[in-house]
Amino acid sequence: MGRFAKTLELKGIPTVGAAAETMVNYGIDYDFKYTNGMPIRYVAFPFPVAGQPPEVHKRYVEGEDRLSHKPMMTAIVDALTKPLTENEKFKGVPPEAQPEPRLLPPDAADNLQQLFKERDWTDYNPIILPTEARVQAMLKGTSHAPEEVVATINWPGGERPLTVEKAAIAAVMAGARPEFMPLVLAVASRVPFGNSTSSMANMIVVNGPIRKELGMNSGTNAMGPHNEANAVIGRVFTLLSKTVGNLHSGKTTFSTLGSNLQYNNLTIAENEELLPEGWLPLHVQMGFKPEDSVVTIGIGWTYISSVGEVQIGYPPQNLMRDYMHALSSSGSAATIVMDPTVAKLLKDVHGFNKKEDLSAWLSGNVEKTVASYWGNGVVSTVNSAMALQGLEPLATWLKAPPETLIKPFSNPKGIQILTVGGNIQTTWFVTDFRLGRGVKVDDWR
Amino acid sequence: MKIQKLIGFFLLLLLPLVNLPVLAAEEELPHPEVLRITPQELKGLIDSGTPPVIVDTRDGLSYSVGHVPGAINIYYDPAGDPMNREMMLVALPMDKLVVLYCP
Numbered sequence: 001m002g003r004f005a006k007t008l009e010l011k012g013i014p015t016v017g018a019a020a021e022t023m024v025n026y027g028i029d030y031d032f033k034y035t036n037g038m039p040i041r042y043v044a045f046p047f048p049v050a051g052q053p054p055e056v057h058k059r060y061v062e063g064e065d066r067l068s069h070k071p072m073m074t075a076i077v078d079a080l081t082k083p084l085t086e087n088e089k090f091k092g093v094p095p096e097a098q099p100e101p102r103l104l105p106p107d108a109a110d111n112l113q114q115l116f117k118e119r120d121w122t123d124y125n126p127i128i129l130p131t132e133a134r135v136q137a138m139l140k141g142t143s144h145a146p147e148e149v150v151a152t153i154n155w156p157g158g159e160r161p162l163t164v165e166k167a168a169i170a171a172v173m174a175g176a177r178p179e180f181m182p183l184v185l186a187v188a189s190r191v192p193f194g195n196s197t198s199s200m201a202n203m204i205v206v207n208g209p210i211r212k213e214l215g216m217n218s219g220t221n222a223m224g225p226h227n228e229a230n231a232v233i234g235r236v237f238t239l240l241s242k243t244v245g246n247l248h249s250g251k252t253t254f255s256t257l258g259s260n261l262q263y264n265n266l267t268i269a270e271n272e273e274l275l276p277e278g279w280l281p282l283h284v285q286m287g288f289k290p291e292d293s294v295v296t297i298g299i300g301w302t303y304i305s306s307v308g309e310v311q312i313g314y315p316p317q318n319l320m321r322d323y324m325h326a327l328s329s330s331g332s333a334a335t336i337v338m339d340p341t342v343a344k345l346l347k348d349v350h351g352f353n354k355k356e357d358l359s360a361w362l363s364g365n366v367e368k369t370v371a372s373y374w375g376n377g378v379v380s381t382v383n384s385a386m387a388l389q390g391l392e393p394l395a396t397w398l399k400a401p402p403e404t405l406i407k408p409f410s411n412p413k414g415i416q417i418l419t420v421g422g423n424i425q426t427t428w429f430v431t432d433f434r435l436g437r438g439v440k441v442d443d444w445r
Numbered sequence: 446m447k448i449q450k451l452i453g454f455f456l457l458l459l460l461p462l463v464n465l466p467v468l469a470a471e472e473e474l475p476h477p478e479v480l481r482i483t484p485q486e487l488k489g490l491i492d493s494g495t496p497p498v499i500v501d502t503r504d505g506l507s508y509s510v511g512h513v514p515g516a517i518n519i520y521y522d523p524a525g526d527p528m529n530r531e532m533m534l535v536a537l538p539m540d541k542l543v544v545l546y547c548p
Contacts, residue, residue, distance in 0.1 A: 154525075195526070382532040391517050394536070411538060
């Protein structure tokens with residue numbers, strides 16, 4: 001909002017932003033200092049706005065501005081007409097937004113640990129302090145130059161480069177070894193993590209020979225805290241998101257509940273060795289060669305466990321279908337993570353000869369009402385705009401009566417299947433993670 | 446807006462999961478790895494009976510002034526929060542050709 005207001009102000013059009021009281025400080029403080037560079041006047045409404053009936057919204061408009069405590073319309077007129085104060089005439093980059101120096105002054109280790117916490121540069125677990133020597137050693141894990149830009153992050157806080165050196169610094173902090181660097185850099189190219197008030201998270205999936213090279217765990221306890229590479233790679237993603245990604249709670253990220261998944265970002269390696277014949281690893285499904293090392297990163301919110309083992313009276317695909325009713329189905333997205341025993345059952349007993357067969361079956365068999373589909377705030381916010389512009393099948397679903405049954409996972413290609421686990425029990429998770437395109441790790445060696 | 450007026454736009458093809466012939470650009474453009482088609486080729490696709498999903502990445506005001514018929518608007522604001530844009534992009538059909546155009 002601040003940027004739009006700035007655009008209008010620069011055209012000489014007086015502008016006032018209107019935001020919920022829970023978010024307005026972002027606009028008048030952080031957005032001004034780090035992104036916009038121009039003070040913008042705001043008024044603030046009570047919260048929540050979404051989900052409230054029209055009479056509540058009317059009361060908000062007829063009530064008082066939570067910033068100035070004047071009647072709302074008076075506050076808006078004042079904001080549009082009163083002359084600028086000296087502070088509001090400020091232009092340029094405030095001192096707070098100056099970049100940090102490349103090196104910090106020397107200090108005792110305990111003090112530096114404390115400093116990193118005070119700057120919110122950690123996940124609040126102890127870090128390995130990134131001394132020059134440690135970062136130099138980490139950089140030996142790649143042939144890429146320290147100053148090479150891995151990704152450019154534009155928001156929040158203005159454009160800044162994520163360089164190989166910065167990735168190496170986060171790798172040191174997270175406890176990585178130099179041989180992790182190619183995977184660290186591939187992961188870094190997809191930083192930062194999901195930043196939404198809806199409390200989203202990420203999933204990091206590793207395929208190919210790099211899994212074995214780094215000793216990643218794709219077997220028993222693959223999703224638990226039992227493996228160095230699985231733990232560290234996920235942590236690097238979080239530390240880079242908070243430092244270079246500039247995501248700080250209450251300043252630039254406002255996930256209302258947050259997500260515990262962001263400590264490790266569901267970092268897993270697929271158990272390619274135990275895939276049933278005909279079931280291809282994720283990266284091969286995407287068009288990479290089996291011998292390529294690839295990392296794939298997704299965004300989502302939820303995972304639901306089957307809890308117990310498969311029962312003979314109710315096929316696993318039926319229970320997956322049932323549990324998928326609870327997923328938002330935003331973008332037809334789901335990722336099913338299953339033990340190899342489940343994959344074998346699905347192939348041998350139920351005839352799913354390849355992953356795509358199961359995806360197609362779930363796409364054709366998960367149903368929910370139109371009311372339930374649009375009842376999800378993310379789906380409604382994001383998809384209704386495209387539905388109103390005529391994008392099918394969203395346009396038809398928007399016009400349908402509330403109790404109309406639809407197949408919300410309309411695109412089977414949005415449903416990914418992963419085999420992970422130790423062949424111990426026939427259990428699985430359904431998740432709403434939407435996996436993006438894979439990144440070739442070998443390009444970062 | 447008539448399609449012939451789109452000469453100045455870059456038309457970008459997203460072919461994530463469909464197999465179509467690559468249409469090479471004749472002129473030197475940044476990011477040559479991104480497939481491009483001409484406005485005439487887009488018109489041909491629209492007239493073919495299986496039109497692609499067309500995405501106008503300009504701001505909402507520009508879109509409202511005029512856009513390719515049938516295009517939906519997903520604004521690419523490099524300085525903006527990417528999350529809404531990404532959520533809209535993932536809602537696009539993965540089994541159809543997607544054509545993007547930008548200023």
